[in-house]
Amino acid sequence: MLEQNLESRTALQFVQSLTLPVHKPVLTAQEPLKLLGAAQAGAAVDDQSVVCFVEGLDAQLKSDVLNSTLLAQLAASAKFPRDPNTFQYNVVGWYNCYTDTLQKVGWNIQGLSFAQHQVSGSTFQVNQVVMELLAGMVTHSAGLIVQSALEALNAAKAKQSPALTLWKSHTDTDANGSFQVACCSESEGCAAMALGAFYMTSQNKIRQVLWSDYSSSDTNVQCASTQVVLNNNVYSSVRDAVSQKLGTAAATFVADLDIGL
Numbered sequence: 001m002l003e004q005n006l007e008s009r010t011a012l013q014f015v016q017s018l019t020l021p022v023h024k025p026v027l028t029a030q031e032p033l034k035l036l037g038a039a040q041a042g043a044a045v046d047d048q049s050v051v052c053f054v055e056g057l058d059a060q061l062k063s064d065v066l067n068s069t070l071l072a073q074l075a076a077s078a079k080f081p082r083d084p085n086t087f088q089y090n091v092v093g094w095y096n097c098y099t100d101t102l103q104k105v106g107w108n109i110q111g112l113s114f115a116q117h118q119v120s121g122s123t124f125q126v127n128q129v130v131m132e133l134l135a136g137m138v139t140h141s142a143g144l145i146v147q148s149a150l151e152a153l154n155a156a157k158a159k160q161s162p163a164l165t166l167w168k169s170h171t172d173t174d175a176n177g178s179f180q181v182a183c184c185s186e187s188e189g190c191a192a193m194a195l196g197a198f199y200m201t202s203q204n205k206i207r208q209v210l211w212s213d214y215s216s217s218d219t220n221v222q223c224a225s226t227q228v229v230l231n232n233n234v235y236s237s238v239r240d241a242v243s244q245k246l247g248t249a250a251a252t253f254v255a256d257l258d259i260g261l
Contacts (some may be wrong), residue, residue, distance in 0.1 A: 010239035014104045015241040018071070020249070021078040026169045027162050027252045028144075034256050036062055043149035043257040045163040047073040048170035048255070049180040050153065050255070052145045057184065060192045064235055065184050066254055067242050070077065072101035074249060081231075083168065091178060091199050106234035112197050112224035119216040127210040130181050130196060133223050137194040138183045146183050148259040154211050162255040171209040176201045191230040198223055 013030040031081050035042030036059040044065050053062055076097040082089040095112055102109050117129050127150050134146055156164040171177045178199045200209070203218040243250065 011105055011234050011238045014040065014249050015071070015238045015245055017247060018101070019078050020071075020074045020076050020245065021081065025026070025165050027255060033066075034245065041145050041259065043145070043152070043259050045153070045166045045255050045257055046070050047166070047253045048178065049182060050146075050149055050167075052142075052149045052181075052183045052259075054142050054145060057186050057191070061186060062184075063193050064230060064239065065182075065193065067239075067246060067250060068102065068105050068107065068230065069180075069182070070249065070253055071157045071242050071246060072098045073106065074246075074253070075101045088176065094178075095197065097220050105238050106231040107193075107228045108231065109195075109228045111227060112195075112226060114197070114199065114222040114224040117221040117223045119221070121215055123213045124216055124219075125211055126177075126198070126200065128212070129221055129223065130198065131202060133196045133198075133225050134181065134183060135195060137196075137225060137227060142183050142185065142194075145259065146181065147178065149257055150181075152257050152259045155190055156257075161258075162199055163257045166253065166255050167196070177209040185227055188252060192227070193230070194225070196223065196225045 033044060037043055039056055039058060041053060041055045042062075042067060043050060047070055048191075049069055051066060053065075076094045076178055079097045080090045080094040095114075099109050099111050108117065117133075130150065131143070131147060138146065153164060153167060167179075171179055176199070178197075180195060180197045182193050182195045184194075198221065200214075200219060200221045200234075202214060202220075215256065
């Protein structure tokens with residue numbers, strides 16, 4: 001119990017000491033997230049992540065996942081900002097800070113080990129790479145939710161939804177793109193997450209990162225994956241502090257993604 005209390009106090013001090021980036025949010029304040037109001041499967045764009053939820057997670061667990069992963073992304077972006085003109089940044093440093101933040105607020109993550117994805121054929125689409133990586137980590141039904149989320153994001157091009165606006169702000173770049181795709185479920189009352197992280201560089205301008213056709217000869221995709229669980233005892237001690245630290249970012253960096261389920 002003493003060790004657990006110490007871990008909780010350390011986590012709280014860490015959150016309170018974090019510096020988040022000061023910049024204009026991509027979105028104006030949104031309506032409360034619809035996916036938090038129902039127990040069915042759902043998804044959201046959370047800064048530069050697509051976060052999917054299987055059926056059965058309650059609103060609190062969903063909120064904990066979205067807020068903790070948003071905090072980690074913003075903390076990493078504050079420490080390793082992108083060049084506003086080229087989008088270049090210290091990718092290794094960014095992901096080290098991202099995983100360190102997740103770990104310190106209660107996720108049992110040790111780090112992400114990236115490796116080059118070997119593409120078969122002369123052309124490929126990144127959404128195929130995402131599905132290949134996550135297929136071995138989630139159930140068939142959870143995989144269908146992820147696929148539905150990616151397809152919904154693609155379909156949103158026709159109506160320029162807030163989710164697409166947020167997504168494009170991070171992934172439409174000159175020569176590189178970085179994002180995460182996660183699928184979350186419940187495990188013994190805790191949030192469990194299958195996480196895929198992706199970083200790509202290309203000799204061509206990156207547009208519609210998930211669905212454009214890329215040449216395997218001039219495009220490099222680095223992938224990492226892990227499965228993690230959020231420690232409720234630790235996160236409950238920082239939940240309010242995380243919300244306070246995020247402030248309006250919790251409403252302006254997250255948007256519902258209608259996956260039609």
